[in-house]
């Protein structure tokens with residue numbers, strides 16, 4: 436009995452360590468892992484969504500994104516201009532063969548411009564990703580906590596441009 440109990444306790448420990456948000460989507464030989472967004476407090480203007488893309492046998496490119504939660508959904512990147520990180524629209528994100536592209540706070544991200552409603556922690560929404568070669572796939576974006584930072588001083592981007600952010604609360 437004792438050994439059974441030990442095994443059970445170990446399994447519970449593993450379950451507690453595993454990320455609660457693990458999700459995978461496939462299109463062709465491309466894999467999309469753990470799409471997530473940050474909850475937007477108060478009256479939201481913009482939001483950001485993030486995910487990891489694992490490349491397939493050949494190079495591909497994420498060329499556009501669509502969602503119903505925002506008036507416009509764009510691909511953005513960040514650039515350091517004299518020590519200030521600024522975001523800007525990009526035409527695509529390269530997905531290297533057998534490599535990885537990470538869309539994350541402070542880097543490439545899916546920009547949700549003019550949100551139609553607040554993003555509430557615990558809910559989710561679909562985003563469609565278009566790849567140059569692999570085609571398109573719709574993924575479910577999980578809404579996580581607001582994170583350590585409050586609403587933004589950057590009025591044009593509504594608190595979404597903060598550089599440091601933890602994936603989990």
Ligand SMILES: [Cu+2]
Nearest residue numbers: 511522544546
């Ligand atoms: Cu942006």
